[in-house]
Amino acid sequence: MKITVDRDRCIGAGQCVLNAPELFDQDDEGTVVVLEEQPTPDQEPAARAAEHACPARVITLV
């Protein structure tokens, strides 16, 4: 699994950080920052939860 994000469309709701704090953070403007592009199998459920919860739908898992 690989995580990609569209930072331009991020609205800074912080859902990714709540659902997967090991994988995502927010910069000072609130915009998503990917901490770990390739989650371990253990982290994949959290990555999927973050993708599902993102209200602006800017997280893609491939």
Added chain:
Amino acid sequence: MTITAGHAADASAEPTYPMPRGCPFDPPAELAQLRAEKPISRVRIWDGSSPWLVTRYDDVRSLLADRRVSSDAYRPGYPAQSPGILARRRNSTSFITMDDPEHARYRKMVISDFTVRRTESLRPLITKIVDDLLDEMERGPRPTDLVEAFALPLPSMVICQMLGVPYKDHDFFQMHSRAILDITMDPAETVRASDELRDYLTGLMAEKEAEPTDDILGRLAQRYVLTGELSRDDAVSMALLLLVAGHETTANMIGFGTLTLLQNPEQAAEVRDGDPAVVNRAVEELLRLLTVVHTGRRRVALDDIEIGGVTIRAGEGIIAATESANRDAAAFPAPDELDIHRESNHHLAFGFGVHQCLGQPLARLELQIAYPALLRRFPELRVAVPVDDIRYRDKMVVYGVQALPVSW
């Protein structure tokens, strides 16, 4: 023409929205019926128009995230909650009723104060405010109204501190907030309340332009108003939005949530024990179950949208009923029950899409601190009147209890 005529002939069959509640703890039963039988259907609203009411979880999520819907209250077809709310939206237009890119531009000016990490840094401040309010409550008379003693002052004090609004003025802005959220209010009265709040905040912004302060309004003044990126009027609209949204919603979650917990004493006991993982899940569950923003999210279609076998035409109004979506059994097993251990609770209490609540990390933190602290301080906390005597906020955009007399 044919469509209009045919539609008018059907109009008498359309249910009126919002419907009155049967049980005060649950959304109207008609919503469950619509979810089962006619999940996207026309309803009649106050102005005689017939927007689409969307009641299922998947459809609500998908429409709120759809870039072909608009939140612009000036667009024809926008299904406002009431004449007063419509008048106020236009009197004080903030980014909640704008579309991107304008919405994003304004939202970005304040988002840095509401990131998860920034909000977490407020934990000591919020804990102190909670403890002080509980001290005062403990010293005061019994029974007491939990709303006045705790549920309302807590988020008011927090948002005042964050914005840089003097809390001493709370009677003034709480009264006006109530007026602008009352869907039965005469539009002229709503606009008057909005104008008075705007005058008050305009004076405050002027002070913050003259003298920098380390708070959200101070930063807006210095970084954006004085540099010409934001007019003072627009800054005041943002301030009004944050002030009202910042205390009414959380206040009602504290009051109504406490009542709900007291009616489920075993689950309340677990929240009282305070294991953070349990408390966090309990907060999400209360947010889902109670969905205090209870009359849907209002949108208008920008383009024809095919969804659930229905075509919503460009220009037609949409009410995305999050209060119904959060009770959809397809998304939440046993949806009408409080289950503080519910997993994967992706509720829509904060909305969805680009307008999802900006202050949600703050609301969560306040609730995560408030419920266990209250239950720990008063292990014998109980409602001091027969439950049937409790009055609810049926006429308000944000639902909850009008008062909650408690004793311990």
